[in-house]
Amino acid sequence: MRNERIREPRRGFTLIELLVVVSVIALLIGILLPALGGARRQAIAVSCASNLKQLGLGIGMYYNDYPSTLPQVRVNSAGDMVRPGDADRGENIGALFGGKKGLLPFIGIDRIGAERRPLNEYVYDGELPPDESTEADEFELEVFRSPADQGTSDPFVKGLGVPTTSMYELLGSSYTLNDHALDDTPFAELYPTLIPREGGRIPRVRHPTKVWVLGSHPIYNFDDGAERGQRWYRPGSVEAGLLFFDGHVEASVPVEEGVTQETADYTFLPSPDWLEQFEEPLGP
Numbered sequence: 024m025r026n027e028r029i030r031e032p033r034r035g036f037t038l039i040e041l042l043v044v045v046s047v048i049a050l051l052i053g054i055l056l057p058a059l060g061g062a063r064r065q066a067i068a069v070s071c072a073s074n075l076k077q078l079g080l081g082i083g084m085y086y087n088d089y090p091s092t093l094p095q096v097r098v099n100s101a102g103d104m105v106r107p108g109d110a111d112r113g114e115n116i117g118a119l120f121g122g123k124k125g126l127l128p129f130i131g132i133d134r135i136g137a138e139r140r141p142l143n144e145y146v147y148d149g150e151l152p153p154d155e156s157t158e159a160d161e162f163e164l165e166v167f168r169s170p171a172d173q174g175t176s177d178p179f180v181k182g183l184g185v186p187t188t189s190m191y192e193l194l195g196s197s198y199t200l201n202d203h204a205l206d207d208t209p210f211a212e213l214y215p216t217l218i219p220r221e222g223g224r225i226p227r228v229r230h231p232t233k234v235w236v237l238g239s240h241p242i243y244n245f246d247d248g249a250e251r252g253q254r255w256y257r258p259g260s261v262e263a264g265l266l267f268f269d270g271h272v273e274a275s276v277p278v279e280e281g282v283t284q285e286t287a288d289y290t291f292l293p294s295p296d297w298l299e300q301f302e303e304p305l306g307p
Contacts, residue, residue: 064257068264068274071169071197071239075266078121078166078198078237081145083270091224093200093217093236094120094141098131104139115202115218120237121146122167122196124159126185132194137162140195169197169239169255169264176252179209190240199243201235204291204298205282207248214301216291229294231269233285238265242289245281265289 085094096119097105097112105113116130121143124136136154137143143151146166152158174188181187191197204214217225217236228234235242241253242263256262261278267289276288284291284298292298 067170068256068262071171071264072272072274074166074169075198075237075239075264075272078142078146079266079270079272081121081142082237082266084145085142093202093225095200095202095218095222096120096131096135096139096141097222098135102129102131102134104131104135112221114212114220115215115222117200117202117218118194118196120196120200121164122191122194122198123162123164124154125193125195127180127193128183128185136195137164167191167196167198171239171255171264172197173253173255175240177249179249194240198237198239200237201242201291204284205243205246207282209247209249211247214298216293216297226293226297228268230290232267232271233288233290234268234293235265235289235291236268239263241278242276244278245283248282 082093086092095115095117097115098119099105099113116132118125119131119135119140121140122137123140124134125132127133134154136159137147137151138154138159143164147164152162168189168191172189172191174186174190174193176187180193185193187193189197200218201216202218203212204216206213217228217234219226239255240263241251241255241261242265244251244253244261244263254261256275261280262275263278264272264274265276266272273288277286279286285295
């Protein structure tokens, strides 16, 4: 009679062992996910800061060609660019300093595109499509798009019936100039800052390390008495990427609630006494 080897039955995992393994995996996920989320947010903030640095180099070259002047565009009440001799002198629009044509049917955003936004030729090495061409509607300038950009929940903008999930798409740029200080009056910019109301050269800047020049849009999250919901960098916190007058960039600067012109990190004002000159706020 042939001898047969007796096979021992394979031993599987017990239910308790499986539960232990699952618990360990869940614990590791709970530990690692917040760290990975934080690393991702940090990478986005750094990428946004890199865009600001590149745009800052372009602003520096513009500043050399047009001494002591920031890129600026004036539009009239119809949203057209103001020309010398026009009866309607219009106003400077900080959002038009650079970028592509936006979607907002207001203050020239959807009319003035890459061709006529003055900073573009300093940061883009190529041909800019004419604003009236079909190419202008599809043209992209990625340096003006922040990877953190999550648009706005501003009720006024939402009421215009245009997409609001990206400021880059809405206005043509995720960034804006420091052209006015905060106020609590809707639809009016009462206190011009680095771009005078009549346009031209910037005023004297008292503290170049604290005065911001260019920032992501959450820096104006509390302007006009509004709450725009621009929590781009982390949930529950309003922060902005900022380029300062001395050329340095900070990635995620906390933006204080309300009409707060100056914090320990930044200021809108060319000098601490800047607002004292406005005995009565300037109208639109």
